Amino acid sequence: MISLDEFATGKLRSLASRDLLRTLRTSEREDGLTIVRDGRRLLSFCCNDYLNLSHHPAVKAAAQAAVERYGAGAGASRLVTGNHPLLERLEVRLAALKGAEAACVFGSGYLANAGIIPALVGDTDLILVDELVHSCIWTGAKLSAATTVVFRHNDLGHVAELLRSRRGKHARCLIATDGVFSMDGDLAPVHGLAALAAEHDGWLLTDDAHGVGVVGGGRGSSFVEGRKAEVPLQMGTLSKALGSYGGYLCASRPVIDLIKSRTRTLVYSTGLPPASAAAALAALDLIESAPELVARPVRKARLFTRLMTLPPAESPIVPLIIGSAAAALEAAQALEAEGFLVTAIRPPTVAEGTSRLRLTFTAGHPDAEIERLTAVLHRLGLRGGR
Ligand SMILES: *Cc1c(COP(=O)(O)O)cnc(C)c1O
Numbered sequence: 001m002i003s004l005d006e007f008a009t010g011k012l013r014s015l016a017s018r019d020l021l022r023t024l025r026t027s028e029r030e031d032g033l034t035i036v037r038d039g040r041r042l043l044s045f046c047c048n049d050y051l052n053l054s055h056h057p058a059v060k061a062a063a064q065a066a067v068e069r070y071g072a073g074a075g076a077s078r079l080v081t082g083n084h085p086l087l088e089r090l091e092v093r094l095a096a097l098k099g100a101e102a103a104c105v106f107g108s109g110y111l112a113n114a115g116i117i118p119a120l121v122g123d124t125d126l127i128l129v130d131e132l133v134h135s136c137i138w139t140g141a142k143l144s145a146a147t148t149v150v151f152r153h154n155d156l157g158h159v160a161e162l163l164r165s166r167r168g169k170h171a172r173c174l175i176a177t178d179g180v181f182s183m184d185g186d187l188a189p190v191h192g193l194a195a196l197a198a199e200h201d202g203w204l205l206t207d208d209a210h211g212v213g214v215v216g217g218g219r220g221s222s223f224v225e226g227r228k229a230e231v232p233l234q235m236g237t238l239s240k241a242l243g244s245y246g247g248y249l250c251a252s253r254p255v256i257d258l259i260k261s262r263t264r265t266l267v268y269s270t271g272l273p274p275a276s277a278a279a280a281l282a283a284l285d286l287i288e289s290a291p292e293l294v295a296r297p298v299r300k301a302r303l304f305t306r307l308m309t310l311p312p313a314e315s316p317i318v319p320l321i322i323g324s325a326a327a328a329l330e331a332a333q334a335l336e337a338e339g340f341l342v343t344a345i346r347p348p349t350v351a352e353g354t355s356r357l358r359l360t361f362t363a364g365h366p367d368a369e370i371e372r373l374t375a376v377l378h379r380l381g382l383r384g385g386r
Contacts, residue, residue: 019325020346031055032243033364035341042341043369045359050214050297050316051287052364053243059282063244066278074271079260082271090277091248093284097212097219098234100250104259105277107269109209109237110136112247115265116235117174118144119258120203126170128162130154130177132184134207135349137176146174153181156192163200173202174233179221180210183350183358185301185317187211190221190229198230205233213241214316218287218294241287241297244279246272293363300361300370307374310384313361319345320357320377320384328355331382338376357382 001009015021028036032052035044053059066086074082091103106112117140121127125146129137132153141148149166151158159175167173175197177188190206197204208220216223222231232255238246249259260266287294301313310318322328328344335342335357346355361370377383 019329029054032362037341040339042336042339043365044341045361045365045373046341046343047362048210048240048360049243050210050241050360050362051243051283051293052362053241053283053286056243056283056286058286059243059279062282063275063279066275070274072273072275074273076270077267078271079267084271084274084277086274086277086281087272090281090284093281094248095250097284097288098222098250099219099228100234101253102256103248103250104256104263104266105238105272106247106249106263106266107272108245109207109235109239109247110139111265111269112235112237112249113137113140113207114143115140115263116205116233116249116259117141117146117176119263120144120233120255121146121172121174124170125172125174126166127174127176128159128202130181130188132181133176133178134182134209137178137205137207141176146170154186154189156189156196159193159196163196163202167200167202173200174205175202176205177207178210179206179208180215180315180317182210182317183345183356184319185210185313185315187215187221187224187314190231191225191227194229194231203233204231205235206231208234208236209240210315210317212236213283213287213294214297215314217291238276238280238283242280242283244283245276246280296363297361300363300365300367301359303367304359304361304370304374307371308377308383316361318359318361318384320359320382322355322357322382322384323353325355328357331357331380334380335373335376340373340376357384 032049032055035042076082087105095103113136121144123145127141127146127148129150131150194204211220222229234250238244297316301316301318305313322331325346332344342357345358
């Protein structure tokens with residue numbers, strides 16, 4: 001065997017022995033709610049399609065019309081010929097939604113953070129990162145070569161202490177957090193972070209992948225307490241509540257101009273396909289005109305947390321912490337046997353010993369199915385609790 005295959009085989013064996021092997025399972029999503037797997041129809045409680053817009057007739061029609069008119073792919077980087085007018089329209093709309101001067105659309109949310117962070121800070125700079133942020137923020141921080149210091153989850157006191165002790169030693173400072181935490185469903189204290197950032201000349205970056213379209217009246221985590229937090233770097237994705245694909249940053253005009261000129265994941269990667277932009281635009285029309293729709297995923301999640309006697313959900317995401325990876329896999333399997341699809345989340349996505357079922361609620365989940373899910377969870381003795 002060549003050493004490459006030996007390496008792969010050894011790694012796979014080690015992962016499997018710890019219940020950490022991941023495999024892709026073919027899943028056909030036939031609407032915004034159900035999944036067909038191995039010929040069985042399952043009700044999904046793990047898609048991030050919070051408003052079920054990926055299958056909304058208006059969103060699909062917009063994508064179809066764009067494909068028909070402009071083709072399937074963008075043809076080149078946005079700086080060459082891939083800058084379709086739909087992308088510029090989308091940027092204007094995103095900036096307006098987020099109360100920012102300007103926006104930049106990327107190929108994906110992951111590409112956005114992997115590119116934005118190294119474009120703004122470098123090896124003489126400081127990044128303060130919440131311990132539970134998404135993988136793409138760690139990737140961006142690593143690529144930037146800045147000194148990266150982790151703060152305890154949502155702990156403003158710890159952020160203040162780190163700013164006092166370390167800020168003075170660095171030219172620039174970025175503070176990075178998820179707006180809504182992807183595996184825990186709680187919100188960042190965005191107003192508090194914004195105040196600390198302003199006080200210490202730090203630049204606050206929020207990753208609002210799970211905020212836009214579902215919290216803050218659909219405008220995201222900068223808008224949750226009924227007033228806008230000053231967040232100079234609001235990043236997000238078009239791939240979750242908007243039901244499409246792609247990432248974005250909303251910021252001031254000079255910051256966006258710099259990002260468009262200097263971000264490697266934008267400059268050296270092909271532009272977003274026009275159909276993805278058209279779908280996102282149609283989704284924004286729906287989000288901006290239907291506050292009742294936008295409020296529904298959190299309401300559904302709160303029905304669940306009430307029935308489970310858990311603290312009220314802050315977002316459409318509710319974790320049920322199980323413990324070991326093996327137990328989480330077993331729990332997911334038991335739910336699948338009942339017709340519910342809830343993927344087990346294991347390390348390194350979450351910390352050792354906190355493997356969990358991560359449930360996501362969408363506008364279209366029938367209350368009766370949420371009630372049946374909680375009955376099944378009770379019967380299986382899966383009560384969660386942090
Ligand atoms: C999903 C996710 C991303 C990545 O977005 P994609 O558009 O799927 O690449 C970034 N940040 C967070 C918090 C996410 O949950």
